[in-house]
Amino acid sequence: MTRRDDIGETFRTHYRRMLNYALTLVRDEETARDIVQDVFASLAETEAGSPIPTTFLLIQVRNRCCNWLRHLSVRERVERHLLIESESSAESHDLFSEETLNKIRETMECGLPPRCATVMKLRFESGMTYDEIADELQITTVAVYKHLCKGLAILREKLSRYGEI
DSSP, rough: OHHHHHHHHHHHHHHHHHHHHHHHHHHOOHHHHHHHHHHHHHHOOOOOOSSOOHHHHHHHHHHHHHHHHHHHHHHHHHHHHHHHHHHHHHHHHHHHHHHHHHHHHHHHHHSSSSHHHHHHHHIISOOHHHHHHHHTTTHHHHHHHHHHHHHHHHHHHHHHHHHHO
């Protein structure tokens, strides 16, 4: 029996169980099928000749599902942040009084860590994109995102103390 026959037999024996397991984790049938198929594709690339334990297969499915969920989670957070940011920047001058805008500027000057303040200024005052800020400061776009999140959280907290938002 060849390695290909072994994988075919393993596929026929365990596919349904692996698919159901992936479905419980990702809750999307197409994604679950892709994940299980990727596990079997990676098995075909290995040279191992011994039978493949079921627990190994299920662990592979779980790990790939976790990776997919982690990636999805990051993407959703970024998209949500960008949506909130675009809505708020378009209406910011209508929503806040001049006094509130001055408090925001003051907090950005004195109440934020230096790198965070720099990122906030580049984004909101200069209108630079995440990639442009990352290039300018020689940091990753993820670091830009984290600095903006931190800065916005500090601004929200300080403004809520003043009763502005």
